[in-house]
Amino acid sequence: MDLKDSIRQLSGVGDKRAENLATLGIETLEDLLSYYPFRYEDIQERQLNEILDQEKVTLKGTVVSPAVLSRFGYKKSRLQFRMMQGHDVFGVSFFNQPYLKDKVNVSEEIAVYGKWDAKRKSLTGMKILGAQQEEEFAPIYHVNKVVRQTTLIQLIKQGFEQYYTVIEENLPLSLLEKYRLLSRQEAMYAMHFPKNAKEHHQAKRRVIFEEFFLFQMALQGLRQKERAEVNGLAVHYDVQALKAFTKSLPFELTQAQKRVTNEICRDLKSPNHMHRLLQGDVGSGKTVVAAIALYATVTAGFQGALMVPTEILAQQHMESFVELFAQTPVKVALLTGSTKTKERREILAQLASGELDVLVGTHALIQEDVNFKRLGLVITDEQHRFGVNQRKILREKGLKPDVLFMTATPIPRTLAITAYGEMDVSIIDELPAGRIPVETRWIRPQQLEQVLTSCQKELAKGHQMYVICPLIEESEMLDVQNAVAVFEELQAFYAPKYQVSLLHGKMKNQEKEAIMETFKQNQSQILVSTTVIEVGVNVPNATMMLIIDADRFGLAQLHQLRGRVGRGAAASTCILVANPKNEVGKKRMQIMTETTNGFVVSEKDLELRGPGEVFGSRQSGLPEFATADLVADGHILEVAKTEAESIWQKKNWEILPDYTALVAYLQVQQAQKAFFD
Structure with a gap:
């Protein structure tokens, strides 16, 4: 068995x-x-004098009248009888359960679970429990x-x-004793049939720990495997050239940028495979860190690639790199879905011959005919937008290239541990000097006209403004209509003094680029847009952002959008226009006005929406836990991770007697690929 x-x-x-x-x-x-x-339903027996109206309760008593069954309508029936508890008599009715008549006998004691009606002094029964009721739930x-x-x-x-x-037990005895956990047998049984609340709590505690711990064991195993791949690349970059490049930058790196650059360079040099996640809040300067890592790779004779989710972002990175690498021999090219055939052929030929050093692009980078001569470093930006398999294809383009994932969506710790537990994590946790935090205000729609009038003061100073329209899930056409309506209203409001332009997802890429260009050049002062501008767009002269129907956006998305202003030396403002219908909506608006720290925002977002929503379950790589909850049980996850790490650090732990059951269990799970896609 x-x-x-x-x-x-x-x-x-x-x-x-x-x-x-x-x-x-x-x-x-x-x-x-x-x-x-x-x-669980609480089925402890209760006394009549201690229960409330409409409460679900279990009442025990003696049957004092025969059960009468009356039928009405098709397959409908009512069973009625009376019971006595102490000196009190009350009525009991069961609907559409005629077969219970045989269980009700005058003078016998029974227990009935149902809903109490205090006015009528009667119980609407749900089930008969029998007199010897041991469980309370x-x-x-x-x-x-x-x-x-x-x-x-x-x-x-x-x-x-x-x-x-x-x-069979699947956890080491040492952990059962250390955390006073029930055995697997006891816990599984008590999860279904707990005698009382305390037993249920202990069972649940054990089951949650087991889920997190087994997952972490598999994840840390994956991590060990990644690290043990000594046939990774050792990128022996030119230290002097790298120092000179960093010195030539038009600004001083922040302490946080220096720290993460050192971590990345250490990984590049090591023969082990780099697998690192770089987290940095909006505007913290991840692009510069990416440029330094790519430059180091090129000085060692390797090529680098940067993959991003949208063409606008790819274009943006390309421009940044051209500027940063202007005084160096590094040769950069851009490859996207809209690159012309002739140009594409040239880029691919230069890539295969090694003439090209760095390739920036979208998903186009992972197409079959894209071949690198010596790919040494792969960077993916906004990496939660890519599925696990897409990340894998890019890695397989080279001879085990080092991999750096970047995200400006700060990921709460519990999610980072689960979704990216096999990676090392670097965090840029300070903004460049001189950055003034963006002031965020929340207004109701009826105050909009006042705000538009006050925005004229900023426009008069020569500054620019974004106006963001929400995406309406049901239809792209509605999005466009909505954005067009806002665009026309603003045109009428600000004409003829200021130019308004419109950007939305239905436009062709060339159109989008042309519109972004006119905005960058300050030929248009107000840009009405759906969320195409969410990530990476950089116009330092834009100091105002207006987000229409802000309650339709997730917190992380609002934070990303807000990061498009406040990129220059002038103070900036983000105004949320919203009339939330419920408490959660109001709470979200308050959070945005209270903090500009992306990590705080993401933790709150996780509490309000849950992990699947925040990450977008389909691509997240987040596992499904049956009982454990990433938000509520985050502290248990931390403990499970620590324990799994310490086991993997023990030499030959797999052959120690305490881990026999665990090893057997993990082998079965791995054979079924239960943990990862």
Whole structure:
């Protein structure tokens, strides 16, 4: 007998029922016994004098009148009888459960779970529990049309009766003792049938730790494997040339930029494979750090690549690199979906011959015909936008090139540990000198006209303004109509003194670039846009941003948008126009006005929306945890990570007796590729 046995081993499970259970993801005994309830009903027996109106309760008493069944309508019925508890008599009704009549006998004691109506002094029954009620909690499971609660509970009970003894421990004994955890047997059983709240708490604590710990063990294993790849590249860059390049930059690096540059350069030099995540808040200067890393790579005779999610961002990076590398022999090119065929052929030929040093581009970089001569470093920007597989394809373009992921979306610690736990993390946690934090204000739509009038003062100083329109999920056409309407209103409002231009997702790339160019050159003073400008766009002269219907945006997105202003020496303002319908909406607007720290914003975002929403589940690489919650149980995740790391640091830990069960369990999981896509 084994928990991997098919569910068909249980009596009463034939082909049809097995098929039905499979719709819940239950195919083996392990699936069944770890299919935990999502909530519990309190079925402790209560006294009449201590319960409230409309409360769900369990009342125990003696049946004092025969059960009367009356039928009405198609398949509808009502079963009524009276019960006595102490000196109090009350009525009980059950709807559409005629088969319960046989369980109700005058003078016998029963316990009924149901909803109490204080006015009528009666109980609307849900189930009869029998007189000897040991448990205080009844489990409630996620079920569907083909599997009923009662069926599932019966099968789980039967599963435990037959298989309880074969549930094997998968955690080291040392950890069970250290954290006073229940055994796996006890915890699995108590998750379904806890005797009381305390037992349930202990069971849940054990199950959450187990989920996080096993995941972290697999993740740290992956990390060890990455690090042990000594056949990674050792990029022996020219230290003097790199120092001279850094000195030639038109500004002094911040302490944080110096620190992360050193971490990256140390990785480049090492023969181990670099796998690093560079996090930096909006405007913290990640592009310069990327340029330094690419320059170092080129001085060692290798090529570098930078992959970004949008053409506008690729164009932006290209311009920055051309400027930064102007006084060096580094040759840079741009490759996107809209690169002309002839130009594309030339770029690919130069890339394959090694004539080209750095290639900047979008997904176009991972197409089959893109071949590098000696790819040494791959940088992906806004990397959460790329799926795991896209990141992998780019890595495989070279001879195990070093990999640097960059993001301006600060990732809360718990998410970074789970989604990127196999990477080293560098954080740029200070803004360049002279940056003035952006002031953020929240106004209601009816105050908009006043604000537009006051914006004229800034425009009169020669500054510029962004006006952002929300994306409307249902239809791209609505987005465009919405943006066009705002554009026309502003044109009418500011004409003829100021020029207004419009940018939206339906436009061709050349059009978008031309419009961005006129804005950069200050030929138009107001840019109305959908969120195409979210990441990386850099116009230091823009000091105002107006976000229409700001409550339609996620917090991280609002923070990204806000980062487009405040990039020059002048004080900047971001105005959120919103009339949120609920408390969460109001809370989000308040958070934006209270902090400009992206890490604080992202933690709050995670609390309000949950991990799947924040990361976009489809591409996130975030695992699905059955019981554990990344937000609420973050502290347990930290402990699990620390313990997993310390085990992997022990020499030959796999052969130590305390880890035998753990090794066996991880081997099975890896064979099933249970943890990663």
